[in-house]
Amino acid sequence: MAVAEQAYSLRGDRRSRRRRFANTAAEGIALAAALTAIAVLATVVLSVARRGLGEISVGFLTEDLPLFGQPGGGIAPLIVGSALLVAIATAIALPLGVLTAIFLTEFAERRSAAVIQLTLDLMAGLPSIILGVFIFGLLVAGHTQSGYAGGIALSIVMLPLIARSTQEVLRLVPTSHREGALALGASRWRTVVGVVLPSAFGGILTGTVLAIARAAGETAPLLFATSIYANTVTFDPTHALPNIPVQIFIWSESADPNDHKRAWAAALVLLLFVLVTSLLGRAALARSRKKLGQ
Amino acid sequence: MAAVSSIPATQVLGGTQRLRDRFGDRLLFLLTLLASLLAIGAMIAIAYKVFHGAWPAIQDFGLAFLTSSAWDVNKAAFGALPGLYGTAITSFLALLIAGPLAIAIALFLSELAPRAVRGVIGPLVEMLAAIPSVVLGLWGILVLGPFVAAHVEPWLSKTFGFIPIFSGDPNSSGIFIAVLVLAIMIVPIVASICRELFLAVPRELEEGALALGATRWEMVRGVVLSSSRPGIAAALILGLGRALGEAIAVTQVIGAGWWIHKSIYDPGDTLAGRIAAQFQGYSSNEQLSSLFYLAAILLVIGLVTNLAAQLIVRRFDVHRAGAR
Numbered sequence: 001m002a003v004a005e006q007a008y009s010l011r012g013d014r015r016s017r018r019r020r021f022a023n024t025a026a027e028g029i030a031l032a033a034a035l036t037a038i039a040v041l042a043t044v045v046l047s048v049a050r051r052g053l054g055e056i057s058v059g060f061l062t063e064d065l066p067l068f069g070q071p072g073g074g075i076a077p078l079i080v081g082s083a084l085l086v087a088i089a090t091a092i093a094l095p096l097g098v099l100t101a102i103f104l105t106e107f108a109e110r111r112s113a114a115v116i117q118l119t120l121d122l123m124a125g126l127p128s129i130i131l132g133v134f135i136f137g138l139l140v141a142g143h144t145q146s147g148y149a150g151g152i153a154l155s156i157v158m159l160p161l162i163a164r165s166t167q168e169v170l171r172l173v174p175t176s177h178r179e180g181a182l183a184l185g186a187s188r189w190r191t192v193v194g195v196v197l198p199s200a201f202g203g204i205l206t207g208t209v210l211a212i213a214r215a216a217g218e219t220a221p222l223l224f225a226t227s228i229y230a231n232t233v234t235f236d237p238t239h240a241l242p243n244i245p246v247q248i249f250i251w252s253e254s255a256d257p258n259d260h261k262r263a264w265a266a267a268l269v270l271l272l273f274v275l276v277t278s279l280l281g282r283a284a285l286a287r288s289r290k291k292l293g294q
Numbered sequence: 295m296a297a298v299s300s301i302p303a304t305q306v307l308g309g310t311q312r313l314r315d316r317f318g319d320r321l322l323f324l325l326t327l328l329a330s331l332l333a334i335g336a337m338i339a340i341a342y343k344v345f346h347g348a349w350p351a352i353q354d355f356g357l358a359f360l361t362s363s364a365w366d367v368n369k370a371a372f373g374a375l376p377g378l379y380g381t382a383i384t385s386f387l388a389l390l391i392a393g394p395l396a397i398a399i400a401l402f403l404s405e406l407a408p409r410a411v412r413g414v415i416g417p418l419v420e421m422l423a424a425i426p427s428v429v430l431g432l433w434g435i436l437v438l439g440p441f442v443a444a445h446v447e448p449w450l451s452k453t454f455g456f457i458p459i460f461s462g463d464p465n466s467s468g469i470f471i472a473v474l475v476l477a478i479m480i481v482p483i484v485a486s487i488c489r490e491l492f493l494a495v496p497r498e499l500e501e502g503a504l505a506l507g508a509t510r511w512e513m514v515r516g517v518v519l520s521s522s523r524p525g526i527a528a529a530l531i532l533g534l535g536r537a538l539g540e541a542i543a544v545t546q547v548i549g550a551g552w553w554i555h556k557s558i559y560d561p562g563d564t565l566a567g568r569i570a571a572q573f574q575g576y577s578s579n580e581q582l583s584s585l586f587y588l589a590a591i592l593l594v595i596g597l598v599t600n601l602a603a604q605l606i607v608r609r610f611d612v613h614r615a616g617a618r
Contacts, residue, residue, distance in 0.1 A: 019509050026511035030406050033398035034415050037485070040478055041422045047437050048429060096329045103326030116330045118604060119337055125532070125600035126593075127539020129566045130344065133573065133589040137343040156336060163333070187315030189322040217426025219542045220566075224573055245428045245542075252432045252546055260436060267429045278424040282417060 045271065052268030055261050061269075065231035065242065071258060075266050077233045081147070081241035085226070086216050088151025088237060089158050094208055096155075097162030098197075104163075105170040106192055117167075124160035128220040131156050136224040145226050147237030153221035158211040165207025169200040169288065202288040209281035217274050219245035244270045344593050347586030350579070359587060365552040367577055372584035374565065374591060376552045381564040381595075384469055384544065385537035388476035393530050396481045400488030405500075405514055416489070423482035431546030434475040439466035439547060442474065447559050462557025467549035469558040472567075475543050480533035487529035491522040528606040535599040539592060541566035565592045 059074055066073025100120070104113050131153050139149040173196050181191040197204075222243060227250075229240040244266055251263035345352075351359065355372065362373025403416050447464035454460040495518050503513040519526070541564075549561025550571055563571075565588045576582040 019512065023509035023511040026514070027406055030398045030402035033395050034402045034407070034419070036395065037399055037419050037422060037481055038415065041418060041425075044425060044430065044433050044478075047433055096332060099326045099329035100333055102322070103330045107323055107326060108330070114608075116333065118601075119334050121604050122597060122600050123333065123337055125535055125596065125603075126340070127541065127566055127596045129539065129541035129569050130340065130589055130593050130596065132541075133347070133569060133586065134340045134343045136573070137347045137586070138339070141347075156340075159333065159336075187319055189318035190315070192322060213424060217424075217428070219426070219428040220570060223542075223570060227574060245426060248428045248432060249542060249546070252428070252435060263432055264436075267432055270426055271429050274424055274426055275421060279417070279421070282420070 045275075048264060048268050048271050051261070051264035052266075055265035056268065060265060064233065065247075066262070067231060069256070073231075073262070075244065075247070075262075075269065077229075077231065077242040078244045078247050078266065079269070080233050080235070081226075081229070082216060082243040082245070084147060084235065084237060084241055085150050085154055085222070085243055086212055088148065089154035089215055090208065090212060092152065092155035093158035093162050093211065097159050097211075098166050098204060100159075100163040101166035101170055102192060102196075104167050106188070106196070120160040120163050123156065124164070126156075128157065128218055129223075131221040132223045132225065135221065140225055145224075145228055145240035147226055147234075147239065147241035150222045150226035150241060150243070151237065153225050154215045154218060157218055157221060158208075158215050161211040161214060162204075162207055165210065165285075166200070166204050169203030169207070170196060172203070173199050202291070203285065206281050206284040206288060210278055210285065213274050213278035213281060216277070217245060217270060219249050222246050223249070341593065344586060344590050348583060348590040351583035351587040352590075354580070355584075355587070359584075360591075363553065367581050370578065370580040372580065372587075374588055376554050377563055377565040377568050377588060378591070379554045380469065380548070380562040381538055381566070381592075383558065384472045384476055384548075384562075384564055385534055387473040387558070388480060388537045389530060389534050391473070392477040392481045392484060392533060395477075396484035396529075396533070397488055397526065399481070399485040400492055401514055401518070403485070404489045404492035405518060406510065419482050419485055421482075422478065423486070427479065427540060427543040428546075430475055430478065431543030434471055434543060434547040435467060438474060439471045442466070442471060443559075451559070458556045459558045462555075462559050465549070465559045465561065467547055468560050469548060469562045472544050472548040472562075472564070473558070475547055476537040476540060479540060479543070480536050483536055484529045484533040487532065488522070488526060491525040491529070492518050495521055524606050524610040528603040528610065531599055531603040531606070535596055535603065538564075538599065539566055539596050541570040545570045565589075565595075 059072070061074060061079070062076050063072070063074030065075070065077055100116065104116060108116065134156075135149050135153040139146070139152065177195050177199065178191055181195045182188075186194065223246060226240040226243060227246045229242040231242070234241055248263050248266050248270065251259040251266070254260070254263075351372065355362070359372065359374050360378065361375055362371070363375045364371035364373045365376075366372075399419060403412050403419070407415065443464040443466035447470065450460050451462060451464070499517050499521070500513055503517045504510070508516065544564050544567040548563055548567055550563050550567070551561035552563055552568070555562065569585050569588055569592070572581070573585050576585060
C-alpha cells in the first residue's frame with residue numbers, strides 16, 4: 001500500500017512541476033500588467049499634480065487670460081467658457097439621446113433598432129478630429145467661430161454615450177412594470193412618461209454625468225470651432241468661447257516656459273474635474289444598475 | 295334600461311380620453327423616431343461635409359494623392375503618403391504594446407485577482423481612459439519625451455539597432471513617443487472590453503476544466519481565451535480605431551515631419567495629427583481641400599475599422615446566445 005501511494009504522489013513529477021511553474025509565471029505576468037497600468041496612471045496624475053499645484057492660486061482661478069508674453073493672468077474665462085460649451089452640448093444631446101433610447105427600447109422593431117444602434121456605435125467610434133472638420137465645414141466656414149458651433153460638436157460626442165447608457169437602463173426596467181401600467185388602461189406614452197422614465201431616472205442622470213466628463217476633456221471637436229477668442233470672461237455663445245482643453249493645447253505648443261506652467265495648472269484643474277466626475281458617475285451607475293437589476 | 299342608457303356616457307368619456315391617448319402615443323412615437331433619424335442624418339451629414347470639402351483636392355489629385363509625399367503650399371502639391379505611413383506605424387506599434395498588456399490586465403481582473411483587489415484595480419484602469427488626451431499629450435511632450443530620449447531610446451538603439459526602425463539618434467519628440475502615448479490610451483479600452491468578454495465565459499466550462507485537473511493558466515488558455523477569440527479581435531480592432539483617429543496628443547508629441555524616415559525616433563506625422571496642426575492656419579484653398587481629403591481618408595479608415603469590430607461583436611453575441 002505504501003508503495004502504491006508513493007507511485008501516485010504528485011510532488012516529484014517533473015511535468016507537474018513545469019505546469020505549476022507556467023501557472024505561477026502567467027499569474028505573475030498578469031499581475032505585473034495590472035500594476036504597470038496603475039503605475040502609468042499614478043505617474044501621469046502625480047506629474048500633473050506636482051507641476052500644476054504650485055501655480056494654482058485664487059488669482060489663477062479668477063483672473064482673465066494673460067495677454068501674449070505677459071506674466072501672471074488666470075483661467076477664469078476658460079472655466080466659464082468650458083462650462084457653457086458643455087451645457088450647450090448637454091442641452092442638445094440629453095433630450096435627443098433619451099428620445100433615441102426610448103425609440104430603441106419601446107417602439108423600434110428589431111431591424112430598424114439594429115440600424116440605429118450600429119449608427120450610434122459608429123458615431124461613438126468616429127475620430128473626434130473628424131467632428132472638428134465637420135463642424136468647421138458646416139457652421140464656421142464662411143461665418144465665424146462660435147460657442148454654439150463648439151457646443152454642437154461636443155453634443156455629437158455625447159449623443160451616442162447618452163443614448164446607449166439610457167438604452168441600457170431602460171432595458172433593465174422590468175417588463176412587468178410596463179405590462180402592469182398597460183393592463184390598468186394606461187396608454188403607451190403615459191406608461192413611458194409615468195412608469196418607465198421615472199424608474200430609469202437615476203441611470204439616465206449618471207450616464208449623462210459620464211458623458212459630461214468625457215466631453216469636458218475633448219479638444220479636437222473644438223479646435224476649429226472655438227479656438228480664437230478674447231482673453232476676458234465671455235457669456236455669449238454667438239462668439240468663440242475660451243475653453244480649457246484648447247488653451248492647454250495652445251500653451252503646450254508654445255515655446256514660453258511660463259505658458260508650460262499655465263498649461264500644467266490648467267491641466268490639473270481639468271484632470272481633477274474629469275476624474276472626480278467620472279468616478280462619481282461610475283459609482284452611481286453601478287448602484288442604480290444594481291437597484292434596477294433586482 | 296339603466297344599463298343601456300349608461301353606455302353612451304362611458305363611450306363619450308372613453309372617446310375623448312382615447313383620442314388624447316392616441317394623439318400622445320403618436321406624438322411620442324414621432325418624436326423618438328425623429329431623434330433616431332437625426333442621429334442617422336448627422337452621420338450622413340458628416341460624411342457629406344467631409345467629402346464635399348475634399349472634392350476639389352480629389353478632382354485635382356485623384357488617387358495619386360495616396361502615393362504622393364509632397365506637402366508644398368507654394369507649389370500647391372499635396373500628398374497623403376507620409377501621413378498614411380505615420381498613422382499605420384504608430385497605431386500598429388501601439389497595438390503591439392497595448393494588446394498583450396490589456397489582455398493580461400483583463401485576465402487578472404476577471405480570473406485571477408481576489409474580489410477585493412478587482413474592486414480597486416478595475417476602476418483605476420478605467421480612470422486611465424478618462425484622462426483627457428490633451429493632458430496626456432502635455433505630459434508626453436514635457437515629461438515622457440525627454441525621459442525616453444535620455445534613457446529608453448539609447449538603450450533600444452544599442453540593443454536592437456540592427457533592426458532599421460530602432461536605429462538612429464534619440465529624439466524627445468517623434469513617432470516612438472506617439473506610439474507610447476497611444477498605447478497608454480488604448481490599454482484601458484481593450485482591457486475593459488476583454489474583461490467583459492472573459493466574465494461572460496460560462497462558469498461551468500471554467501470549473502469543468504479545473505475539475506479535470508487543469509491549472510488556472512491551462513484553464514485560461516484552453517477555455518477563456520479560446521472561447522473569446524472573436525471578441526478579443528473586436529476589442530483589438532476598436533483599440534486600433536482609437537489609435538488611428540487620435541489627433542491632439544499625437545500632434546503634441548510627434549514633431550510634425552511630412553516624410554518617411556526609417557528610424558522611429560525621428561519626427562513624423564499622422565493623418566489626424568496633420569489635420570489638427572494645419573487646419574486652423576491654412577494658407578490656400580488647395581491646402582484646405584487637401585486637409586479635407588486627409589479627413590476623408592481618415593473617416594473611411596475609421597468607419598471601416600469600427601464597422602469590422604461591431605460586426606464581429608454582433609455575430610459573436612449571436613453565437614453566444616445560441617450556444618446557451
